[in-house]
Amino acid sequence: MSHATDYPITTAVRFLREKNIPFEAHLYRYVEHGGTAAAAAALQVPEHAVVKTLVMEDERGRGLIVLMHGDREVSTKELARILSVKSISPSSPEQAMRRTGYMVGGTSPFGTRTDLPVYAEGTIFSLPRVFINGGKRGFLLSVKPSDIRRALSVAEVSVGILPVSAP
Secondary structure, three states: OOOOOOOOOOHHHHHHHHOOOOOEEEEOOOOOOOHHHHHHHHHOOOHHHEEEEEEEEEOOOOEEEEEEEOOOEEOHHHHHHHHOOOOEEEOOHHHHHHHHOOOOOOOOOOOOOOOOOEEEEHHHHHOOOEEEEEEEOOEEEEEOHHHHHHHOOEEEEOOEEOOOOOO
């Protein structure tokens, strides 16, 4: 696993520095549509420890962020039930970028353009370290999950499901 000593100073990095949150930077070759599996393979870490930042919205267009294990999907039906809304769906890439200031594939929950509620799969907090996007494609930050809680106002949820295998 490579630790980057020369890494981009993104909005996410500035945000964590302002909050005195320690992190390690990890650069890797970004693979289009490779997702967390490609990132985990490049950094030689379990995909379960790579946390994806998903920008979603309810039926009224109100945005939110979900932090989920890389090897899990979000049960949008369960999340909608927990939030007492009719439905939750992924935001379009354009809307996600407007809300966060980050390109899809480089979305970090830290230092977003607009203040969005953050919901995190509760089991993330039982891991010793997680790898989360640093605000640029091919750039992950490893942090203690407790530091995510210190940096952001996070509501823990249990909405992770195993991906449905292709037939």
